[in-house]
Amino acid sequence: MTADQTRTTVTLTRSGHIAEVCLNRPDRRNAVDMSVFEGLARIGEVLKSDPTLRAVILRGEGPHFCSGIDTALFTANPDPKALIDRIMQRAPGEDANVFQKPSTVWQELEVPVIAVLQGVAYGAGLQLALGADVRIAASDTRLSVMEIKWGLIPDMGLTTTLPRLLRADQAKELLFTGRVVEAIEACQMGLVTRITNDPLEAARAMARDIAARNPDAIRRSKHLLNATWIAERAEALHLEATLQAEVIGQPNQIEAVMANIQKRTPVFR
Numbered sequence: 542m543t544a545d546q547t548r549t550t551v552t553l554t555r556s557g558h559i560a561e562v563c564l565n566r567p568d569r570r571n572a573v574d575m576s577v578f579e580g581l582a583r584i585g586e587v588l589k590s591d592p593t594l595r596a597v598i599l600r601g602e603g604p605h606f607c608s609g610i611d612t613a614l615f616t617a618n619p620d621p622k623a624l625i626d627r628i629m630q631r632a633p634g635e636d637a638n639v640f641q642k643p644s645t646v647w648q649e650l651e652v653p654v655i656a657v658l659q660g661v662a663y664g665a666g667l668q669l670a671l672g673a674d675v676r677i678a679a680s681d682t683r684l685s686v687m688e689i690k691w692g693l694i695p696d697m698g699l700t701t702t703l704p705r706l707l708r709a710d711q712a713k714e715l716l717f718t719g720r721v722v723e724a725i726e727a728c729q730m731g732l733v734t735r736i737t738n739d740p741l742e743a744a745r746a747m748a749r750d751i752a753a754r755n756p757d758a759i760r761r762s763k764h765l766l767n768a769t770w771i772a773e774r775a776e777a778l779h780l781e782a783t784l785q786a787e788v789i790g791q792p793n794q795i796e797a798v799m800a801n802i803q804k805r806t807p808v809f810r
Contacts, residue, residue, distance in 0.1 A: 551580030553587070558595035558752040559745075560588055567603030572611035573665045578643050581669070585646030595756050596748035597650065599673055600657035600741060607666025609687050628696070637698065644672035644698040648767060651760040653751050655744045658724075658733065663687040668697035671706070671732075674763065675747070677740040678733045682724040689719040705770050706731040755793045756809055761785075 552563045562584055564571035571577075588594055601607050631638050637645040647654040656673035664687035670676050688695045695716065703712050711730055715722070727733040737743045751759060761784040769777035788794050793809045800807035 550576040564601040570605040570608035571601040574611040581643035595752040605660030609664030647672040671702035686715040
């Protein structure tokens with residue numbers, strides 16, 4: 542896979558403190574092939590090292606977010622042992638393998654990630670969306686844990702995201718049946734944050750709002766919730782106090798207070 546291929550199938554654009562990451566295979570309903578796996582992981586790592594970043598939007602080009610794994614991958618890997626070896630392999634210091642990283646990297650990012658959903662978000666597409674912090678969907682969006690259709694289990698980090706959103710019986714039904722869930726039901730279940738007529742504009746508005754807040758507090762807020770959502774009570778309370786101590790009294794926090802008092806737009810470092 543060449544660098545040019547990954548830069549074509551996954552694109553990165555910047556507007557100030559906001560990045561947009563776009564799946565760019567609209568002719569394939571943004572199906573995930575190896576270039577997409579590698580491109581998402583590469584871009585995620587680039588963004589992780591950017592101290593000026595404040596929010597990320599994750600979207601698909603065209604009418605669909607992502608239809609799942611490109612079926613060509615099933616025929617492109619005739620040697621099961623080679624594929625199994627790749628599934629079990631992890632880079633030094635990594636918890637995730639090459640197939641999990643495109644989803645897990647968004648939780649590793651310190652800033653909020655907003656997924657824009659429309660059309661279909663099936664299989665790998667749904668797992669990718671669940672790696673984001675917020676999911677804003679169009680009313681026509683359809684979602685499915687599609688892996689059972691191919692005789693597989695979801696293996697792109699779903700076990701780290703779905704338990705935070707659904708009851709166990711709801712999750713099991715989706716995994717066992719692969720049924721398609723409409724946007725309204727998905728929102729009621731917790732798979733989708735909210736539904737709107739223009740999810741991309743709503744995501745951009747949210748990103749601008751986040752980017753205008755104290756970036757120190759935003760980063761630690763994400764850390765706090767990710768680390769404590771299912772943590773033990775004592776551990777959660779300790780981390781809450783520790784992170785607050787890192788923020789309070791710092792220049793950006795003081796600027797937030799002064800800007801509110803003086804009724805002006807804050808200027809954060």
